[in-house]
Amino acid sequence: MERESPGRGGGTGRRKGLKIPRLETTVPVRVRPPAQAKMMKLDKSFLVSLLILSVIFLVINSCAPKGELPTEEEEMEETIEEEETEPPAKAMPKMTEALYVDLAARSALIWDKYKDESEKAQQEVDNLYFKAGVTWKDYQEFEAKLTPQERDALQKKIMDYMQKIIHEYR
Secondary structure (H helix, E strand, O other), rough: OOOOOOOOOOOOOOOOOOOOOOOOOOOOOOOOOOOOHHHHHHHHHHHHHHHHHHHHHHHHHOOOOOOOOHHHHHHHHHHHHHHHHHHHOOOOOOOOOHHHHHHHHHHHHHHHHHHOOOOHHHHHHHHHHHHHHOOHHHHHHHOOOOHHHHHHHHHHHHHHHHHHHHHOOO
16 A cells, blocks of 8 residues: 655655655745747847937938039029029019909998998908909009199099999899
8 A cells, every 4th residue: 555645855755765854945936027028029129229220221212413513613503593583472463443443343232232241241351462462552642642633533534343243243
């Protein structure tokens, strides 16, 4: 009949011979991370580094002109050529008699159309002046230069023109 072994601390075991009873000693065990976790860390740092390098590469390539860099003289020549080829800035149209008649007639019709909505009327009149390329100041300066006889003659033209375009504002 076999006896059961009480464990490593002594007692009888399967082998014959002297058995020395001893206390079990505890050994601290440190659990090491699996190899895959180290690889994941390595992969993340590698990917971050790769991403940073890619961004730097893209920035450098997008900012740098292709081919050789131009010299200062070439840059100056290009600047001069660009200035010469730019179309001249549009001069503001000068207030003319025809423009004055048109603006006065259309403004009067707009104010009549929006008589209950003064903000809307003012916005429409401002748009009218903007499209014509003149300001209210230009209009007033032109009007101030008119003699009473010229103003009366233009008032008649304004009334006639209003009759022509009234259908646009109904």
